[in-house]
Amino acid sequence: MPYLRDHVFILKSEPFREHDRRIVCYGKQHGLLEGVARGASARTAKQGGHLVPMMEADLMIARGTHFDKIAVARVVAHHRELRARLGALAVVGAFFDLFIALQRPGIVDPDCYALLEEVLKSVESLPAEPSRERSRLLFAGASLKLLDRIGFAPQLARCALCHDELNDGEFRQLARDGSVVHVDCYRDIRAMEPNAGYVVPQALMIARFLRREPIAASLLLSGTSQSFIDASELIFGFIRQTPLFREPHGMRTIGELMR
Secondary structure, eight states: OEEEEEEEEEEEEETTTTTTTEEEEEEEETTTEEEEETTTTTTSSSHHHGGGGTOEEEEEOOOOOSEEEEEEEEEEEEEEHHHHHHHHHHHHHHHHHHHHOOOOTTTTOOHHHHHHHHHHHTTTTTSSSHHHHHHHHHHHHHHHHHHHHTOOOOOOOOOOOOBBBBSOEEEOOOOOOEEEEEEHHHHHHTTTTTTTEOOHHHHHHHHHHHSSGGGGGGGGGGOHHHHHHHHHHHHHHHHTTTSSSSOOOOOHHHHHOOO
């Protein structure tokens, strides 16, 4: 039976059969991985505690005919403090959900692995009770960096129609592909694109900042709650245009949990 070893971040753990659990993780050497932890849900399980989302672990996975199995799991970092805080759980859980939805098995990307590291370190800096708007902004900033790394980077500098720079003025975000255009350019295609969203200049500025700076820098941004909401919604408009099989729960989950 062939085996593979990797240092991974545990992204998801869900029930599989009666006492087993299906583990989804992302490894430094093998990218997105799935494996079944036999007996992990049983009260006497020895390795069940090593297979919790947000943990880092060294795994040995046995390749199987129908599904792979977790043979050995050794915890490297617990990140217990994150799981004890609602704000951290909401942000990281939302990001992991999006991350899984946009990854494909067999694709190894060191930049994506590094992004997971950065997200966990950044969320550790969250205040004990972050505001809903701040939490959504942190999630949006991390998501924007993920889009950059996997090749779905949005255009934030130039109009998608005339290709001039997006400076001061009014802008619109097209529903068809999430691109941003000048309001004057939009008037020419309004009949074909009646559902474009309104984009305020400050939202675009914040999105550019989040793309350029480390994720933790979003915790230092000052602004109104509405400006954070506008920037988050702009970025989520880009996410909706990616090839997702389902809409990620991120913005909705953070909004509900952080009320």
